[in-house]
Amino acid sequence: MPRSKRQEIPSERAQRLLKVLVDRYIRDGQPVGSRTLSRESGLDVSPATIRNIMSDLEEMGFVTAPHTSAGRVPTIKGYRFFVDTLVKLRPPKGNELHLFEEALRDSDPQALVLSASNLLSAVTRLAGVVTVPRRARVALRQIEFLPLSNRRVLAILVLNDRDVQNKILEVHRDFGEEELRRAGNYLTEQFGGRDLYQARQDVLKELRETRETMNALMVEAIEMAQQAFPDEQPGGEFVLAGETNLMGLEGLADMDKLKRLFEAFGQQQDLLHLLDQSLHAHGVQIFIGQESGYQLLAECSVVAAPYTAEDDTMGVLGVIGPTRMAYERVIPIVDITAKLLGSALKSRN
Numbered sequence: 001m002p003r004s005k006r007q008e009i010p011s012e013r014a015q016r017l018l019k020v021l022v023d024r025y026i027r028d029g030q031p032v033g034s035r036t037l038s039r040e041s042g043l044d045v046s047p048a049t050i051r052n053i054m055s056d057l058e059e060m061g062f063v064t065a066p067h068t069s070a071g072r073v074p075t076i077k078g079y080r081f082f083v084d085t086l087v088k089l090r091p092p093k094g095n096e097l098h099l100f101e102e103a104l105r106d107s108d109p110q111a112l113v114l115s116a117s118n119l120l121s122a123v124t125r126l127a128g129v130v131t132v133p134r135r136a137r138v139a140l141r142q143i144e145f146l147p148l149s150n151r152r153v154l155a156i157l158v159l160n161d162r163d164v165q166n167k168i169l170e171v172h173r174d175f176g177e178e179e180l181r182r183a184g185n186y187l188t189e190q191f192g193g194r195d196l197y198q199a200r201q202d203v204l205k206e207l208r209e210t211r212e213t214m215n216a217l218m219v220e221a222i223e224m225a226q227q228a229f230p231d232e233q234p235g236g237e238f239v240l241a242g243e244t245n246l247m248g249l250e251g252l253a254d255m256d257k258l259k260r261l262f263e264a265f266g267q268q269q270d271l272l273h274l275l276d277q278s279l280h281a282h283g284v285q286i287f288i289g290q291e292s293g294y295q296l297l298a299e300c301s302v303v304a305a306p307y308t309a310e311d312d313t314m315g316v317l318g319v320i321g322p323t324r325m326a327y328e329r330v331i332p333i334v335d336i337t338a339k340l341l342g343s344a345l346k347s348r349n
Contacts, residue, residue, distance in 0.1 A: 031071025091332035121242025126321035145180035155228035183221035200229035251299030309346040
């Protein structure tokens, strides 16, 4: 009869053994046995006690025992607990930090992105990825409508004080100039100054919550704004460097699997969607194995962080590698690279 799970959080001794196990497994790639744990943990306990603790960790899902070995390896849950609680970060310092700063001194934003991806790949020996900087916040300043023929209206959007976008709208009836002037004034008053890509969501909310109290022209103005405002910020793209570093690494040695992974990199959309989850996050985000939600990345970890300039989030950068990666090094490298890239882009503005 299996023992019940007595606790969800390992004891202090169990955490110490788990840290030793994960550190050793990341370093050597071999299942870790009780003798190694006894020798490297510094705990004054018997081998039998260590085996019992490891059995408890296995029951709780933090480690597992491969069929061909008496030792144990960390599970995704074990890695997650390790990076959230146990890892001791080793950020770049001194000369190494100076090399990071020197690598991100290009004057051109596109060159900076390429330098950042190459830097991440070179120092981690994994794949480095950087999304191309998105345009800084696009504020709606004014909207005007002009009548066209055949039930069409020209929407004129003034953005960030000087940029202008035009869009032809299909409407359900012909509008007079005065009607369109009033509609434009209403929308400018209600939504002027807001982020353009948020404005459409605000328009939909306004229509949903106050439609019953609006007059007909206000409803029609809102419906025209739905067409005029983009439904989402334009999709981006990324620069990837060092993907060949992944060849032969644990979990990625299967060439068919690796080929599908490289094809996914080429198509970009799935990885962009994953990186976008870090776009508005604070600090480094870590997706371990199946946490990414993508089967092709089930054997990988993605360590990502947003980079900002002038308080605007410009994009995301990160490192892709096997779940057995040196998190204590990769996490601070991603963090410092994001900060340096943001600072470099800020200085170019």
